[in-house]
Amino acid sequence: MAATLSPVRKSILPHNGDSWQSIAKRELPGTAEGDAVAMLQSWNLHVFMRSAGGVGRLRSDNPILPSDVIFVEPPHA
Amino acid sequence: MYDLVIRNGRVVDGSGMPAFNADIAVQDGRIAKIGRVAESGRREIDATAKVVAPGFIDPHTHFDAQLLWDGYAKPALSHGVTTVVAGNCSLSLAPLKAEHRMKLVGMFNQIEEMPLKAFKEGVVWDWESFPEYLARIQKGLAINVGQLVGHSVLRLWVMGEAAMERTANPQEIAEMQKLLRECLDAGAIGLSTSYVDMDETLKPVPSRYADADEVDALASVLSEYGRILQIVPEFYDPDLTIARLDQLAELSIKYAIPTTFSPLFVSADNVGAVERVMARVDEQFARGARVWPQVQTRPIDISFSFAVPSLLFIRLPGWYNVMRFGTLDEIIEAFSNPESRAKLVAEASSQMALWSFLRLRHVASEANQQYVGKTLAEIGEMRGVSPLDAMIDVSVEERLDAHFIAENMGHNLDDKVGGLLKHPRVHIGASDGGAHILSFSTYGDTGYLFGHFVRNQGLLTLEESVKKITSDTAAIWGIPDRGLLQKGLVADIVVFDADAIDRGVEVYVQDVPGDGSRYIRDAHGVDTVIVGGGVAWSAAEGYTSDARGAILPPAIDPVLERIAA
Numbered sequence: 001m002a003a004t005l006s007p008v009r010k011s012i013l014p015h016n017g018d019s020w021q022s023i024a025k026r027e028l029p030g031t032a033e034g035d036a037v038a039m040l041q042s043w044n045l046h047v048f049m050r051s052a053g054g055v056g057r058l059r060s061d062n063p064i065l066p067s068d069v070i071f072v073e074p075p076h077a
Numbered sequence: 078m079y080d081l082v083i084r085n086g087r088v089v090d091g092s093g094m095p096a097f098n099a100d101i102a103v104q105d106g107r108i109a110k111i112g113r114v115a116e117s118g119r120r121e122i123d124a125t126a127k128v129v130a131p132g133f134i135d136p137h138t139h140f141d142a143q144l145l146w147d148g149y150a151k152p153a154l155s156h157g158v159t160t161v162v163a164g165n166c167s168l169s170l171a172p173l174k175a176e177h178r179m180k181l182v183g184m185f186n187q188i189e190e191m192p193l194k195a196f197k198e199g200v201v202w203d204w205e206s207f208p209e210y211l212a213r214i215q216k217g218l219a220i221n222v223g224q225l226v227g228h229s230v231l232r233l234w235v236m237g238e239a240a241m242e243r244t245a246n247p248q249e250i251a252e253m254q255k256l257l258r259e260c261l262d263a264g265a266i267g268l269s270t271s272y273v274d275m276d277e278t279l280k281p282v283p284s285r286y287a288d289a290d291e292v293d294a295l296a297s298v299l300s301e302y303g304r305i306l307q308i309v310p311e312f313y314d315p316d317l318t319i320a321r322l323d324q325l326a327e328l329s330i331k332y333a334i335p336t337t338f339s340p341l342f343v344s345a346d347n348v349g350a351v352e353r354v355m356a357r358v359d360e361q362f363a364r365g366a367r368v369w370p371q372v373q374t375r376p377i378d379i380s381f382s383f384a385v386p387s388l389l390f391i392r393l394p395g396w397y398n399v400m401r402f403g404t405l406d407e408i409i410e411a412f413s414n415p416e417s418r419a420k421l422v423a424e425a426s427s428q429m430a431l432w433s434f435l436r437l438r439h440v441a442s443e444a445n446q447q448y449v450g451k452t453l454a455e456i457g458e459m460r461g462v463s464p465l466d467a468m469i470d471v472s473v474e475e476r477l478d479a480h481f482i483a484e485n486m487g488h489n490l491d492d493k494v495g496g497l498l499k500h501p502r503v504h505i506g507a508s509d510g511g512a513h514i515l516s517f518s519t520y521g522d523t524g525y526l527f528g529h530f531v532r533n534q535g536l537l538t539l540e541e542s543v544k545k546i547t548s549d550t551a552a553i554w555g556i557p558d559r560g561l562l563q564k565g566l567v568a569d570i571v572v573f574d575a576d577a578i579d580r581g582v583e584v585y586v587q588d589v590p591g592d593g594s595r596y597i598r599d600a601h602g603v604d605t606v607i608v609g610g611g612v613a614w615s616a617a618e619g620y621t622s623d624a625r626g627a628i629l630p631p632a633i634d635p636v637l638e639r640i641a642a
Contacts, residue, residue: 003363006356011320013289016244046311065281066244066288067272069311069320 010073018070019062027072043071079104079118080610083572086124090562091131091547093540101129103568106610106625111564120612122605124572130543131562132159132221132569132608133523134550137307137339137371138510139163139189140222141170146199146590148217148624152520153510155600155614156580157571159607160559160629161510164225165339166309167271167284171210172226172256177233178202183277184229187401189512190385192593199590208263211628218626219613221569223266223554225307228284228295231256231268240283241276250294257298264632266554267305268295272321274309279401293328300332305554308338315350319357326366335553339371340507343494344487351493355500362502369553371506372497374526375580376489378517380438380596383408384477385515395424405477412469425465431483432464433457437471439480439585445471453481480585491529495536498526498545504553505545514595521580521598528579528602539575556629568610571603578602 012027024036041048050063081103088111089096100114138161140150150161168188173181185191204210211224232240235252245253257268270284299306306328310321325336343351361368381387386401399411411417433454440449448456448471453464460467472479488494497503510519523546530536551560558567581598589595606614609625
């Protein structure tokens with residue numbers, strides 16, 4: 001059994017006060033902010049759909065909870 | 078003369094070793110001898126042709142409220158369960174300030190489907206602190222209890238309403254650490270948290286507003302005591318589950334603490350996903366982490382009526398909101414009024430395949446008895462309407478006292494579930510005992526393990542199954558002196574018929590305070606259940622008054638601790 005870890009889908013835990021924009025700037029620096037935010041939202045529907053559906057809404061403009069796992073890459077094939 | 082002698086049993090001692098024939102003598106609550114016992118006992122039990130095993134340990138329950146009016150955790154004890162762990166999923170009933178009681182009742186109602194009326198009529202709120210709560214349930218306690226501290230409750234105590242809005246500041250985190258220490262000193266078995274649950278207003282529970290620093294700080298306190306961290310991850314998504322178990326593994330390694338996550342289900346549509354999760358579990362164990370996935374034995378069946386919000390409707394917001402927030406008359410009106418009914422039917426009609434196979438299991442009226450036991454497809458055909466309309470019509474006609482069941486909704490692939498249960502790094506648990514009482518019976522999972530997976534399917538041996546739910550569980554949770562049949566250990570013992578034990582038939586009973594109802598399963602094939610050396614239940618006598626349940630682990634004696642140091 002291996003004592004090292006296989007690569008898994010990369011994720012982060014939010015910093016205090018993080019928004020889609022701040023995560024996009026930090027984690028996807030080479031991508032235009034609008035595109036980066038759209039990608040993050042599509043990779044994190046478990047967070048993004050929270051505000052869209054109105055369920056579990058934290059703030060109207062920022063559904064990200066301090067405990068959320070945020071994926072910063074798409075699902076592996 | 079011994080206090081108790083169990084004679085001629087087939088001893089399955091919880092170690093996983095092959096069964097053997099022997100007598101067991103009990104004295105002063107502990108096992109005094111295993112072998113041929115010549116002396117007589119004040120009480121003797123003939124276990125000829127029966128299995129004698131350590132009492133079963135159920136690590137994932139929500140008996141927190143029920144223990145206030147029922148120290149036996151009925152009917153769990155009669156199934157051979159001698160120890161339950163309560164306070165899972167970030168929710169415990171202590172520590173709890175008076176001003177937060179109704180908030181917590183709301184969360185228990187929403188998340189665990191505990192009826193509000195049961196709290197209103199079954200609970201005398203005479204505690205606030207964790208030690209006070211333990212003292213309260215210890216009166217008349219017949220089953221052993223390992224009590225977790227709920228993370229959401231810790232936050233409520235320290236932060237008040239802000240617990241449901243923001244992260245904690247360093248001072249608040251320090252206060253939570255101090256409070257957690259007080260709970261662990263009093264005998265808490267660990268800490269529970271949740272990353273998925275929502276409160277009664279459908280907002281995230283307080284634990285979900287905690288950042289990683291806060292969880293890390295609390296894990297450091299668990300490390301001082303070597304106690305466990307239990308979490309509910311986003312179990313519906315394997316990538317999220319893996320991210321959470323990685324998070325747990327880092328804490329486990331950093332602080333040398335055991336951790337566990339629950340649930341983990343395997344169904345036809347997620348076999349590959351569960352294999353990925355288990356591969357990650359194996360890798361993390363190889364690194365030295367302890368991240369125990371909990372897997373339940375029973376398949377997922379969901380019973381429901383329109384009178385209470387069911388998990389089955391969680392993806393239909395229109396339906397769920399009507400059932401969650403409507404009074405009985407308002408729910409009936411919503412499904413009777415042509416305009417609102419049309420909207421609800423439209424929302425649910427895409428799931429017609431699901432409605433078709435649901436079965437009507439109970440109605441009150443004589444007129445509708447003819448439909449009991451039939452699927453909605455069959456009832457719809459008899460009435461000349463769609464299955465969905467049949468469900469609504471019967472519910473309205475019965476003033477919502479019509480009960481349906483969705484059987485085998487998942488976790489029902491025997492070879493896959495059996496493989497998981499057998500896996501050395503899978504922890505058998507996740508019964509949810511005491512919760513979801515109007516959705517399914519959470520009792521008898523141990524009987525199902527022996528009846529279905531050992532006897533019928535042959536996927537596990539009797540010895541390995543007993544080991545899984547006794548000594549393995551005791552070791553994972555750090556429960557002292559229990560889980561094995563060995564001289565000197567506490568005599569928590571179950572005597573059962575291996576050819577007959579099963580989970581029994583699910584029945585609907587009205588035994589919850591406040592005229593409440595629930596689904597239960599009565600024990601089948603269990604002969605005698607002994608807790609702390611006393612017979613707490615037997616098939617012949619039922620529940621006895623010999624209540625010797627204990628809080629596990631025991632409170633820490635500061636004097637002894639100082640001597641040890």
